[in-house]
Amino acid sequence: MYDLIIVNAWLIPLLPFVAFAVISLFFHRWPGISAGISIFSIAFSFLLATGIARVVFSQPGGAVYEFTTRWLDISGLQVDMGLLLDPLSALMLLVVTSIAALVQIYSLGYMKDDPGFASYYAYQSLFAASMLGLVIANNFGQMFVFWELVGICSYFLIGFWFGRDSAKNAAIKAFVTNRVGDFGFLLGILFLQILFGTLNFAGLAEALPGYANAAILIPVAILLFTGPMGKSAMFPLHVWLPDAMEGPTPVSALIHAATMVAAGVYLVARAFFIFSSVPEAMTVIAFVGGFTALFAATIALVQNDIKRILAYSTLSQLGYMMMAMGIGAMTAGMFHLTTHAFFKSLLFLGAGSVIHAMAGEQDIWKMGNLHKKMPVTTWTFIIGALALSGIPPLSGFWSKDEILLGAFASGHYGLYILGAFVAFLTAFYMFRLIFVAFFGKNQAGEKAHESPGVMTVPLIILAAAAVLVGFVNSPFMHHIFGTFISHPAGIQPHSSNMIMVSSALIALAGIAMAWLIYQKEAINHLVMRSKFKNIYELLLNKYYIDEIYERMGSILVYGGARVMYWIDIHIVNGFVDLTARLTGKSGDTLKYTEDGQVQSYAMYMAVGVLILIVLATMAAVSVIV
Amino acid sequence: MIGLPHYILLGSVLFSIGLFGVLSRRNAVAVLMSVELMLNAVNINFVAANKFIASDAAVGQLLAIFVIVVAACEIAVGLALIIAVYRQRRSVDLSDFNLLKW
Numbered sequence: 001m002y003d004l005i006i007v008n009a010w011l012i013p014l015l016p017f018v019a020f021a022v023i024s025l026f027f028h029r030w031p032g033i034s035a036g037i038s039i040f041s042i043a044f045s046f047l048l049a050t051g052i053a054r055v056v057f058s059q060p061g062g063a064v065y066e067f068t069t070r071w072l073d074i075s076g077l078q079v080d081m082g083l084l085l086d087p088l089s090a091l092m093l094l095v096v097t098s099i100a101a102l103v104q105i106y107s108l109g110y111m112k113d114d115p116g117f118a119s120y121y122a123y124q125s126l127f128a129a130s131m132l133g134l135v136i137a138n139n140f141g142q143m144f145v146f147w148e149l150v151g152i153c154s155y156f157l158i159g160f161w162f163g164r165d166s167a168k169n170a171a172i173k174a175f176v177t178n179r180v181g182d183f184g185f186l187l188g189i190l191f192l193q194i195l196f197g198t199l200n201f202a203g204l205a206e207a208l209p210g211y212a213n214a215a216i217l218i219p220v221a222i223l224l225f226t227g228p229m230g231k232s233a234m235f236p237l238h239v240w241l242p243d244a245m246e247g248p249t250p251v252s253a254l255i256h257a258a259t260m261v262a263a264g265v266y267l268v269a270r271a272f273f274i275f276s277s278v279p280e281a282m283t284v285i286a287f288v289g290g291f292t293a294l295f296a297a298t299i300a301l302v303q304n305d306i307k308r309i310l311a312y313s314t315l316s317q318l319g320y321m322m323m324a325m326g327i328g329a330m331t332a333g334m335f336h337l338t339t340h341a342f343f344k345s346l347l348f349l350g351a352g353s354v355i356h357a358m359a360g361e362q363d364i365w366k367m368g369n370l371h372k373k374m375p376v377t378t379w380t381f382i383i384g385a386l387a388l389s390g391i392p393p394l395s396g397f398w399s400k401d402e403i404l405l406g407a408f409a410s411g412h413y414g415l416y417i418l419g420a421f422v423a424f425l426t427a428f429y430m431f432r433l434i435f436v437a438f439f440g441k442n443q444a445g446e447k448a449h450e451s452p453g454v455m456t457v458p459l460i461i462l463a464a465a466a467v468l469v470g471f472v473n474s475p476f477m478h479h480i481f482g483t484f485i486s487h488p489a490g491i492q493p494h495s496s497n498m499i500m501v502s503s504a505l506i507a508l509a510g511i512a513m514a515w516l517i518y519q520k521e522a523i524n525h526l527v528m529r530s531k532f533k534n535i536y537e538l539l540l541n542k543y544y545i546d547e548i549y550e551r552m553g554s555i556l557v558y559g560g561a562r563v564m565y566w567i568d569i570h571i572v573n574g575f576v577d578l579t580a581r582l583t584g585k586s587g588d589t590l591k592y593t594e595d596g597q598v599q600s601y602a603m604y605m606a607v608g609v610l611i612l613i614v615l616a617t618m619a620a621v622s623v624i625v
Numbered sequence: 626m627i628g629l630p631h632y633i634l635l636g637s638v639l640f641s642i643g644l645f646g647v648l649s650r651r652n653a654v655a656v657l658m659s660v661e662l663m664l665n666a667v668n669i670n671f672v673a674a675n676k677f678i679a680s681d682a683a684v685g686q687l688l689a690i691f692v693i694v695v696a697a698c699e700i701a702v703g704l705a706l707i708i709a710v711y712r713q714r715r716s717v718d719l720s721d722f723n724l725l726k727w
Contacts, residue, residue, distance in 0.1 A: 596726030599656075599719055603648050 005051040006065050009083055009136065012048050012093060015041040016100075017129035023122040031117035038121040039104045042128050046097035053090045062087035062484040066138055066202065080200060084138030087484035088334070092135040092266055095341045096259050098465075100128045102458040103254040106349050109455035110250050110356055116160060120248070123160070127153035131259050135266065140189045140199040143267070147185070147227065150260045151178050157255060158247040170243035177240040181230015188223030195220070205273045214278075221274055221281035224267075225288075232264025232318045235292040239546055241315055245307040249352030252307060257314045257348050258341035265321040265337050269485075272330050276489035286326025290415050292319030295543070297425040301432070302539045305362045306351045309433050313388065314344055316422060320403055323415060329406025330490035331482045335473050336403055338481075339395035342469055343387035346462035350381035353455050354437065357448035364433055368442030373449060376456040378438050380463040385434055387466040389427035390507040392500070395470030401495075401503050402473065409493030420506050427510025435518035632673030639666035653710070653717045657703045664696045 019041035023034040056063050068082035104124055111120050130149035137143040152175075159171030193199055195216070196207045211217065228234070233241035244256045255261070268275060268285065275281050296315035303309045317340050324333035355362055357374060371378040387394035390401065400423060407416040450456065473481035475495060482492050516522045529536050538544070593600075639662055646659025668689040675685020711717055 591727040594727050596723030597720060598722070599648055606644060606648065 003055050005048065006055055006085060007067075008048070009052055009065075009067075009085055012045045012052075012097070013129045013132035013136065015045050015048075015129075016125040016132065020122050020125040020129060023118060023125065028118045028122065031121075034118035034121045035104070035108060038125045039101065039108075041125060042097060042101045042104055045128070045132065046094075046101050049090070049093035049097045052085060053094050056085055056087055056090040057484060060483065062090075068138065068200070079141060080139060081142050082138040082200075083136045084201060085136065088266075088269060089136050091334070091338065091485060093132065095338055096128070096131050096135060099258045099341055099345050099462075100124070100131075100254055102461060103250045103345065103349070106253075106352070106455050106458040107248070107250045109452045110352050111248060114248075120157075120160065123153055123156045124251075124254075127157065127255060127260070131263070134263055138201055140192060140201075140204075140271075143270075144182075144186060144189055147231065147263065147267075148182065150255075150263060151175065151182070151231070154178075154244070154255050154260055157251040158244045160247055160251065164246070166243075167246040170240075170246040174240035174244050177237050178230045181226045181228075181237050183226075184223045185227025185230070188220055188225075188227070191216075191220040191223065201270060201273075208273060208277060217274070217278050218280045221278040222284055224271060224274065225281060225285060228264030228267050228322070229288065230264075231267075232261050232322065233292075233315055234264070234288050234319065234322060235295055236545070238292060238296065238315050239549060242308055242311045242542070245305075245311050249307065249348060249355055252311070253345040253348030253352065256311070258345040261314065261318055262321070262337045262341060265318065265325065265333060268322065268325045269330055269334050269337075272325070272487045272490065275325070276328065276330075276487065282326050282328065284326070286323050286412065286415060289319045289322025289324070289326050290418050292316070293323060293422045294319070294418055294425075297422045297429070299539055299542050300429045301425060302536055304364055306354065306364050306367075306433065306437060307348070307362055309364070309429060310344070310347055310351055313347075313426065313429065316426065317344065317388070320400070320419065320422065323419065324403040324406055327407050327410050327412050327415060328489065328491045329403060329410070329493075331473075331486045331492055332399065332402035332406045334485045335481055336399035339387070339399040339466070339469050342462055343384045343394075343396055343466035346380060346384040346459065346466050347388065349455070349459055349462065350377050350384060353377040353451040353459065354381075354448070356451055356455070364437040365440070366442065367437040367448075368440030370438045370448055374451070376450060376459060380456075380459040381438065382434060383463045384466055385430040387470075389430055389511060390423055390503055391427075391511075392504050393467075393470065393474070395466050395468070397504065397507075398470035398474045401500055404503050405493050405496060405499045406491055408496070408499055410491050420503065423503060424506045424510045427507040428514050431511045431514035432518050435514055439519060629673055629677040632669060632677075636666045636670040636673070639663075639669065651718050651720055653707045653719055654704075656719065657700060657707070660703075661696060661700065664692055664699075668692055 016038070019037045023037055027034045027037065056065075063086075065085040066082060068080050070078060071081045072079035104121070107120065107124070111117055114120065127150060130146050130153055134143055134146035134150060137146060155171050155175045158174050159167050161167045162171070189199065192204065195211070196204055198204060198207070208217075226237075230237045241256060241261065245252050247256070275285065293316045296312045296319060300309050300312035300316065303312060317336070321333045321336050321340070324330070324336060353374065354367065354370060354377060357370070357377075358367060361367065383394070387396040390397045392398075400419075404416055404419050404423070407413075407419055471477050473479050479492075479495075486492060517525050517528070541547070593604075643659045643661075643663030643666060646662060647656050650656050650659060671685040671689045671692070673685075675682065679685055707717055710722065714721060
């Protein structure tokens with residue numbers, strides 16, 4: 001008999017969904033009640049998730065529970081739906097529910113007095129329900145449904161302030177970009193259904209090793225990977241994520257930093273048995289991830305908007321996770337996902353606290369000296385930044401180190417050097433942000449005030465998590481994380497002191513460099529800027545990717561439209577015109593037979609009869625002959 | 626020996642002459658007369674066929690008489706129409722009656 005809490009796991013996504021339904025149906029005019037329902041439901045889901053985690057993690061290696069029910073049964077097609085509770089989903093349940101709960105509490109302060117307060121909480125609940133449904137799905141079909149649902153929630157919440165054109169456009173951009181990825185993802189899923197006749201993860205894992213035609217799995221795996229590329233914003237589908245910062249900051253923290261964008265990484269981990277059996281796909285994943293990590297980190301170096309710096313940092317870290325997946329370090333990738341969820345949501349909420357205090361100002365150069373007025377925000381933000389930079393013993397250190405170790409141990413030296421360089425850039429841009437915004441000479445920060453308790457308490461909790469969660473996969477706790485979250489095909493190298501020390505030193509070097517340039521001003525950054533004007537412009541304009549897409553888009557759309565216009569005018573219209581003209585012409589010609597002379601008509605009749613007689617005679621003759 | 630082909634040939638010739646008259650005469654009265662010719666050609670066919678082919682002696686004869694009756698009615702109605710048209714148009718030339726053209 002299963003544990004009571006296990007059989008009631010379906011409540012976890014259902015509770016927030018009920019909250020969403022109740023808020024949008026009955027309480028959309030009562031903001032306070034709406035927020036209460038939403039927070040209560042997610043808190044209850046969190047409790048359930050901890051209960052499930054307790055059961056799942058109570059056995060060495062983790063217990064696995066699966067419940068399946070037939071949803072659709074027509075001849076030749078059976079569609080199942082079900083729940084899968086294993087260490088991977090239990091971990092994600094914990095991460096999603098805890099961060100969602102904290103973000104919703106924080107939003108009480110951040111979204112206070114917003115006219116859309118109730119609908120904000122409705123969307124938050126819908127998002128939580130969708131994300132949790134995605135996490136516990138036991139097959140690709142069900143996952144895809146929730147995958148789309150989180151996408152639509154993301155769309156709603158990016159465009160939450162739809163009165164602003166930029167928010168509206170960003171929402172549409174996110175939706176369309178994701179559609180490109182999801183199209184490939186859906187194709188990949190359909191291929192799996194055709195090839196194996198099942199979408200169940202366990203069923204596929206069973207059928208896959210014996211599959212004879214391995215070559216066809218390469219395109220299938222790469223198609224499947226386009227979904228994560230869209231959702232986790234991998235190059236070249238990364239363009240939507242920085243613009244998604246138009247949404248409220250708690251949304252950026254929850255959806256566009258901690259959970260939804262990590263869904264792509266989660267999917268790769270979930271389908272690791274597919275990807276790991278296709279080395280070509282693994283190479284693609286590793287290099288797309290590595291490239292995105294470097295690409296986004298370089299852009300983050302020169303951005304001036306506090307949220308955009310964090311957004312590019314998120315892109316870069318997601319690239320890191322993907323790279324880890326691609327080199328086979330699935331444990332490290334999921335570990336980094338977990339730690340990143342905590343410290344990146346901490347950073348975003350900290351940024352939100354700053355923006356809240358600065359009355360909407362997001363330019364770091366217009367802040368400065370915030371540490372005097374906002375001590376809690378400042379110190380929690382610094383903890384988050386230290387964790388992100390990978391300073392021991394904070395969580396980011398353990399997970400980032402694990403990835404670098406994986407790259408080094410599996411012989412991907414190029415990716416190792418790239419990862420180390422990105423770690424340096426990460427430390428640099430994070431502390432550039434901190435030195436400029438929190439300790440800068442600009443006195444604008446003097447006007448700021450510390451945020452209320454509902455905002456600072458989540459910051460403190462997340463800061464504690466950012467410090468502590470890393471230990472679960474550290475030598476101090478015997479790498480217990482890796483005993484639960486792993487895959488036989490993945491790699492789990494033994495830790496190496498050399499890598500640990502070097503990655504810590506790299507992070508420190510990045511911080512030192514930021515300190516030299518932006519705090520001590522030993523090197524004048526304005527001089528640097530004018531010296532490397534071309535590179536600076538290139539980075540500031542995000543490698544002109546948006547412009548290139550726009551150009552390509554307009555060539556495609558306008559070119560296509562022109563071709564279609566030509567076809568419409570000359571072929572479709574031409575055909576219609578031809579029909580009309582033919583009818584008219586033939587009528588014009590034939591009308592003269594209608595001359596009103598009764599004798600002409602008699603003549604036609606006689607000729608007709610004559611022809612019939614001739615035909616009948618010929619037929620009779622041919623029968624006789 | 627005069628047999629069925631001769632009668633049929635005579636009927637065909639008469640019918641063709643009648644048809645030619647119907648198609649070519651401009652005078653409406655002449656057209657009506659040509660129609661009579663065609664009807665009589667048919668009568669010859671009926672009677673001849675009755676004589677040479679049919680076992681029952683009466684059917685062809687009866688049909689011929691029936692056609693004569695119908696022809697008499699037809700000529701009466703036709704002439705009445707011609708007179709009515711003549712009162713309107715002062716003409717019996719069919720080529721003048723072309724109001725129903727395009």
